[in-house]
């Protein structure tokens with residue numbers, strides 16, 4: 152079990168709604184950004200002198216830019232429906248982690264400066280000046296929101312706390328109060344092309360290594376091409392896929408699927424990152440700048456299609472925003488969805504009977520599936536609403552014999568966040584990450600007890616990294632989390648592949 | 663007595679003006695602000711008709727609330743459906759001749775009034791009993807509930823305890839249409855009831871009662887899920903494209 156200098160929540164058999172414990176997470180704040188990470192994004196490096204005025208101005212600007220923000224700030228009736236829906240509240244018991252509690256941190260400032268009632272009767276409607284204390288609360292609690300949108304599912308008006316967190320982070324960035332983790336990473340994308348700062352030659356090495364591994368394993372020459380002009384498909388995948396377990400097993404899987412489909416494809420060193428942290432910090436401009444790299448790569452390489460690898464928020468940006476941010480995509484092949492998810496791609500091939508699987512290759516696992524928030528509540532796969540739930544499950548069922556879902560209240564559009572989304576996947580936020588994972592891990596633990604589940608599959612780089620890190624705190628193994636395309640990779644029978652029987656024959660002959 | 667009638671007449675002119683102008687200003691403000699990105703909470707409908715159906719379910723059944731919390735849903739729905747019936751019932755004071763459907767629902771309006779008060783009482787009780795809800799409640803939340811419940815109770819009291827001359831009440835409101843101030847019965851219950859209703863109308867555009875127009879403008883509920891098929895560029899975002 153991993154060591155913790157905080158109390159790791161106890162997993163229960165039945166979920167419990169905790170009593171509130173005000174202020175217990177007030178100490179949790181991520182490292183602040185510095186000049187060198189702020190400047191490349193166009194933000195001041197330290198708290199500006201007239202920060203209060205600047206912040207209110209910025210808020211006014213955002214209210215005019217985003218209808219949702221104003222409607223959400225106006226409409227809440229304090230009904231309480233969302234109060235027990237946030238994994239961070241359930242895991243920490245801090246009422247400022249109730250979605251409405253978090254919104255109120257901004258709402259009280261909004262009311263004070265932008266509404267009649269708040270200007271003249273602040274006490275009555277809970278309006279407050281934007282003081283340094285309030286700013287500290289903002290920095291702390293708007294970095295305890297993974298922008299997972301679970302609250303918006305249950306709110307009668309669909310109030311989406313994620314939108315409010317994004318706006319708050321955007322306002323804070325503009326007065327020089329940025330978060331190091333996100334802003335440093337976005338800078339790396341601008342400078343090098345991906346979140347991890349892996350330069351082209353390193354990628355090339357890695358991909359060559361993968362080709363060798365797959366050849367040794369299967370006897371088939373599966374290619375993992377980089378910057379290949381004229382390829383049909385450009386694959387955009389989170390950079391974690393290039394080296395970390397279990398991510399890289401997913402990448403191996405994508406390559407095998409493309410190989411079997413007989414299409415040419417390539418990765419790009421210029422756009423070697425699916426993730427777009429511009430969304431986390433609520434910055435349309437930065438999100439757009441990151442997204443445009445994909446457009447540039449697609450044009451330069453002359454591809455006809457764009458496919459995204461397994462990443463949750465990246466798929467939100469790809470599915471919901473890419474066309475708007477970096478379109479029009481009139482130079483791509485219009486017969487395919489633009490962009491397409493790797494799961495959609497694989498699922499289509501399965502439907503057409505083009506992939507052969509040996510499911511027994513995954514018999515060492517009993518699986519469940521974690522719906523990633525951004526895929527579930529902020530995007531779609533396939534033609535029908537809800538395809539984002541059914542398609543990954545169909546792939547798992549096609550490649551594995553043993554699959555059980557977790558409790559209905561914790562999957563599909565009611566899925567619990569892994570606890571590390573929304574720009575919180577950093578070691579300086581370990582406590583909130585571990586505590587926020589509690590509802591998900593509890594549901595996992597229950598299917599482990601009841602159904603003998605051993606592994607959980609996911610299609611998000613952040614979820615995979617987060618579980619790898621937090622499962623040990625709950626006494627589980629880090630390798631219990633797997634990629635969906637890792638399952639595909641295990642079970643897929645490549646044309647001309649050495650099967651186990653071949654090996655046996657070889658052994659027989661030798662004998 | 664005509665002094666009170668005169669004051670009430672002006673109060674209602676003012677309240678009606680604030681309600682209409684205030685709401686109109688809010689709706690224009692919402693409609694004008696762009697929604698630059700597609701953010702429907704998915705799974706979401708892929709057609710306009712589907713969105714209309716989704717919003718209808720939210721307005722009529724409080725679908726999301728039903729999924730979220732059954733207690734709030736029961737009380738909240740009782741209150742709103744009651745309020746809806748009561749409002750319909752009250753239309754008889756404001757239109758002449760009274761339409762047949764309005765005549766038909768008159769008795770149901772009374773049950774509506776009772777449901778409304780019971781629902782409000784339940785919602786209010788939650789604000790004391792559930793620690794999470796107590797935490798998020800501010801003074802204004804209590805006051806709005808007090809206001810509505812007093813309106814409901816004073817109305818029911820006129821129904822069951824101390825009748826007022828409803829014919830003259832109707833004459834008073836009909837008179838307001840043409841700038842004539844008719845005599846209002848000077849029953850304390852009626853005067854209280856009407857004053858609080860005017861207060862409700864005045865605070866409507868400046869309070870959380872904005873949830874009513876808000877629901878229809880909420881991007882997470884009113885957007886069509888079709889971002890891959892259509893670009894969705896707001897005016898200010900288009901300027902970013904041009905400045906390049």
Ligand code: HEM
Pocket residue numbers: 228229230307720721722724727734737738739741742785786803806807810862871873874877
């Ligand atoms: C389209 C019309 C409307 C819809 C869909 C709607 C929906 C809702 C919902 C779902 C709630 C939360 C549940 C609850 O606490 O009851 C709520 C609360 C509330 N609504 Fe409405 N509403 C509408 C119109 C109105 C109107 C016209 C009024 C008053 C004149 C009103 C007054 C209230 C109040 C006071 C609350 C808060 C209750 C509390 O404090 O718990 N609503 N509304």
Ligand code: SF4
Pocket residue numbers: 236237238239248249250253295296297298299300301302303311312313568
């Ligand atoms: S978006 Fe997710 S993390 Fe943020 S308040 Fe809502 S439920 Fe909590």
Ligand code: SF4
Pocket residue numbers: 226227228229230231232233234250251305306307308309310
């Ligand atoms: S569910 Fe929506 S309206 Fe109700 S308290 Fe939460 S944010 Fe406010």
